[in-house]
Amino acid sequence: MPSDPALLSGRPLRVTALAGGVGGARFLRGLRRHLDAVAPDSELTVVANTGDDITLFGLRVCPDIDTLLYTLGGGVEESQGWGRAEESTRVQGELAAYGAEPQWFSLGDLDFGTHIVRSQWLGQGLTSSEVTARLATRWGLPEQGITLLPMTDVPVETHVVLEEDGEQRAVHFQEWWVRMQAAVPASRFVVAGLDRATAAPGVLDAIRQADVVVLPPSNPVVSIGIILGVPGVRDALRGTAAPVVGVSPLISGRPVRGHADACLSAIGVESSSAAVAGLYADFLDGWLVDPADADVSVRGVTTAMHPAPLLMTDVEATASIAGSLLELADRVRR
Numbered sequence: 001m002p003s004d005p006a007l008l009s010g011r012p013l014r015v016t017a018l019a020g021g022v023g024g025a026r027f028l029r030g031l032r033r034h035l036d037a038v039a040p041d042s043e044l045t046v047v048a049n050t051g052d053d054i055t056l057f058g059l060r061v062c063p064d065i066d067t068l069l070y071t072l073g074g075g076v077e078e079s080q081g082w083g084r085a086e087e088s089t090r091v092q093g094e095l096a097a098y099g100a101e102p103q104w105f106s107l108g109d110l111d112f113g114t115h116i117v118r119s120q121w122l123g124q125g126l127t128s129s130e131v132t133a134r135l136a137t138r139w140g141l142p143e144q145g146i147t148l149l150p151m152t153d154v155p156v157e158t159h160v161v162l163e164e165d166g167e168q169r170a171v172h173f174q175e176w177w178v179r180m181q182a183a184v185p186a187s188r189f190v191v192a193g194l195d196r197a198t199a200a201p202g203v204l205d206a207i208r209q210a211d212v213v214v215l216p217p218s219n220p221v222v223s224i225g226i227i228l229g230v231p232g233v234r235d236a237l238r239g240t241a242a243p244v245v246g247v248s249p250l251i252s253g254r255p256v257r258g259h260a261d262a263c264l265s266a267i268g269v270e271s272s273s274a275a276v277a278g279l280y281a282d283f284l285d286g287w288l289v290d291p292a293d294a295d296v297s298v299r300g301v302t303t304a305m306h307p308a309p310l311l312m313t314d315v316e317a318t319a320s321i322a323g324s325l326l327e328l329a330d331r332v333r334r
């Protein structure tokens with residue numbers, strides 16, 4: 001048995017999370033709330049997917065990082081889970097008047113501020129980590145004990161290979177996800193730049209030195225799956241002494257929002273909570289599922305059922321999911 005005190009003794013914890021956008025950000029806001037209640041000096045390090053990043057109108061847009069910033073910083077449009085609250089779209093209207101493309105990706109006026117300053121700082125030679133740290137400061141993340149790290153400082157982009165009428169073509173992930181609504185079947189994902197990427201400063205240490213590593217209910221293929229492809233990340237997860245626990249993004253085989261099922265089918269994996277845990281089985285210790293999935297069993301992984309629906313309806317409900325996840329982590333400590 002481990003001799004260190006229980007995770008839930010109230011001592012400050014070092015929690016490290018891998019996250020995509022909306023599902024990740026919502027969960028982490030609830031986790032922060034829970035930690036503030038039970039172990040207030042805990043530190044939360046978030047490793048964000050950057051495979052969704054895209055250059056639009058000459059500006060670097062990092063959708064998952066921006067969703068994390070706005071959600072954890074209290075500036076998100078709650079009704080959609082991304083973008084800024086009280087947003088307007090005058091700039092986009094002007095771009096449309098010029099016939100500028102693309103018009104399928106929605107960028108609000110306040111949101112443009114983020115992309116402009118990010119692009120300016122990147123242009124001045126700052127790394128993505130440095131830029132993200134500056135943006136996080138503006139959103140008050142350090143004061144909340146949250147460190148936000150991009151998974152890598154190397155530009156990587158997830159592309160989707162589509163098969164239409166016997167022809168293959170690749171489009172940027174965002175074009176498939178946003179413009180096509182993932183309705184055209186994907187035959188595979190190719191992550192440009194990932195093989196020569198290295199984890200951003202602090203990422204591997206945050207996994208190795210954590211008291212607990214959590215996987216929010218982010219998309220297992222195009223959010224978590226991309227982070228796991230960064231050289232060294234998967235090995236760090238296999239090697240860490242910390243329990244690694246996750247929340248299922250699927251309830252009764254269906255994603256709560258988005259098209260995770262279309263992503264799973266592209267990689268030949270069944271759309272079920274058990275199959276998602278199976279993708280992580282080489283490093284996952286505990287898996288939290290919805291009551292509807294109480295019968296889920298995954299070899300080598302301890303499953304637990306959250307006593308209420310696994311729905312992040314509000315911050316309190318999400319904090320309670322985070323509480324169940326930490327209890328599970330305490331039970332499965334290696």
Ligand code: GDP
Nearest residue numbers: 020021022023024217218219223255256260312
């Ligand atoms: P994205 O990058 O904005 O697509 O967001 P993520 O990858 O972080 O999260 C997307 C995943 O969150 C989807 O697969 C959803 O099924 C999952 N999700 C969203 N809301 C909920 C919820 O309330 N409960 C659970 N369990 N999963 C959710």
Ligand code: CA
Nearest residue numbers: 020021052064
């Ligand atoms: Ca995303």
